[in-house]
Amino acid sequence: MAKATFQRPKGTADLLPEQTAQWQYVENLARVLFGDYNFKEVRTPIFENFDVFARSAGDTSDVVTKEMYDFHDKGDRHVALRPEGTAGIVRAFVENKLYGPEFDKPYKAFYIGPMFRYERPQAGRFRQFHQIGAEAFGSTSPALDVEIIAMLINYFQTLGLDNLKVAINSLGDQASRAAYRQALIDYLKPHFDELSADSQARLEKNPLRVLDSKDPRDQVFVADAPVILDYLTDESQAHWAKVQALLTALDIPFEIDATMVRGLDYYNDTIFEIMTVDETLKGAATIAGGGRYAGLVEEFGGPEMAGVGFGIGVERLLSLLAAKDLNPVTPQGLDFYVVNIGEETEVTAMQVVQAIRGFGYVAERDYLGRSAKAQFKSADRYQSQYVVTIGEQELADHVAKIKNMATGQQQTVKLTDLYTDLPTILDAQGDEEE
RNA sequence: GCGGUAGUGGUGAAGUGGUUAACACACUGGUUUGUGGAUCCAGCAUGCGAGGGUUCGAUCCCCUUCUAUCGCCCCA
Incomplete structure (x- = not known):
């Protein structure tokens, strides 16, 4: 290697101005819109004690067993870059005693920021990616489940996205799940040898995941497998029915996907995903996912308190917007470009640019001592x-020339007028043109 | 963690085991001693991801590695 070269870490991205404008738009819309639903922003650390994530996500989840971006710091503390947002929010919720009676319930929080998972990058998947998410604690009402889904739909529609699929399912409570798990194992066991190798392993570890298999050998059995919705306890059944009724009442179309399983182990009752039906993004069709959970707050040392939440994959959202040609942010050109010719004009040029900026206009000038032609080319490229x-x-006469690039008209103005009355001068010029 | 494909300048790319690595766009300068989107002219990779090997000789062959990309697992 002749010279040391540096590349960004695998699975990360540099976001340049062309992209950041788009990011800001999407993030700011979330801030405003989630605010309408009375969600407030919370910012938690990007890394936490390893156990914060290990405990919350569940020991069998891949996120914990192989995707955690973890390391030991100089104090030999085992820490991890957050793989998802919920754990940190729950930890903060408990640590700051937000479950206390002085805080209204449900306690609603949203977050925006980077997440990290150690995995092979591919379509819609990165080692550092970003999520916009929200959590609400302290209510088991199905209305809250539905409000969160409605908020997501509201958000996506405002961005111009329609034709999104809302898939929902219920995982039931502990009792429902235990009963179903056994039924599923009883059903699949006799066909064990016919299942794919992956599913054979899944049957041991987490049988529900077999339902998710893309392998045709497994899908044969999945088609006739027992359905979790038939195993819901009365309480979970009631919750589930109410969720559907409320979604219908809000005219939110949804599809029940009884085979949907989410990646993190803490979910129960309602789970949902918002997906695109766009074929070009099939590898990363899920743009947002979430659901209801119980036991997490308690797990972190707080009282038993239910939560509901979701996470939106910002990269996936942006690539979908791009695919749909929904790029609401248009690049902004300059208001003014200041051309100066000759070194003696340097000081005045500087004063003029600053004065223009002082009026609130966007202004740029040349710093390379280039020819007038070159400077005008720059002005053109900046769409000034x-x-x-x-x-x-001009310097000798204490004046400057102002050229309207669209019309080609040029006028001479006194520097003193420019410094004090630039907006008026522009208005006057506008009148003349009409 | 496993498998497929790829890696030439600022960008898109052509190319061959052997003297100066096409072409286009972009950029810079000139054509116009101080005025933009056009024309024409000129300049612009001691280098073909990195390291090693084969060879008289490699950008082109082999190995390793890194990165990108697609798929599996899994997931946003």
Whole structure:
């Protein structure tokens, strides 16, 4: 290697101005819209004690067993970069005693930020990615489940996305799940040898995942497998029915996907995913996912308190927006470009740009001592509306030239007028044109 | 963690085991001693991801590695 070269870490991205404008738009819309639903922003650390994530996600989940971006710090503390947002929020909820009676329930929080998973990058999947998420604690009402789904739909529609699929399912409570798990094992066991190798392993570890298999050998059995919805306890059944009724009442179309299983182990009752039906993004069709959970707050040392939440994959959302050609942010050109010719004009040029900026206009100038032609080319590339020219002659006369780039009209103005009345001068020019 | 494909300048790319690595766009300068989107002219990779090997000789062959990309697992 002749020279040390540096590349960004695998699975990460540099977001340049062309992209950041888009990111800001999407993030700011979330801030405003989630605010309408009375969610407040919470910012938690990007890394936490390893156990914060290990405990919450469940020991069998891949997120914990092989995707955690963890390391030991100089104090030999085992820490991990957060793989998802919920755990940190729950930890903060408990640590700051937000479950206390002085805080209204449900306690609603949203977050925006990077997440990390150590895995092979591919379509819609990165080692550092970003999520916009929300959590609400302290209510088991199905209305809260539905409100969160409605908020997501509201958000996506405002961004211009329609034709999204809302898939929902219920995992039931502990008792429902235990009963179903056994039924599923009883059903699949006799066919064990016919299952794919992956599913054979899944049957041991987490039988529900067999339902998710893409292998045709497994899908044969999945088609006739017992359905979890038939195993819900009365309480879970009631919750589930209410969720559907409320979604219908809000005219939110949804599909029941009884085979849907989510990646993190803590979910119960309602789970949902928002997916695109766009074929080009099939590898990363799920744009947002979430659900209801119980026991997490208690797990972190708080009282038993239910939660519901979701996470939106920002990269996936943005690529979908791009695929749909929904790029609401248009690049902004300059208001002014200041051309100066000759070294003697340097000081005045500087004063003029600053004065223009002082009026709130976007202004740029040349710093390379280039020719007038080159400077005008720059002005053109910046899509500048006006060009102010200061040469030796103008300097001697205490004036500057202002050229309207669209019309080609150029006028001479006194520097003193420019400094005090630039907006008026522009208005006057506008009148003349009409 | 496993498997497939790829890696040439700022960008898109052509190319061959052997003297100066096409072409286009972009950029810079000139054509116009101080004025933009056009024309024409000129300049612009001691280098073909990195390291090693084969060879008289490699960007082109082999190995390793890194990165990208697609799929599996899993997931946002």
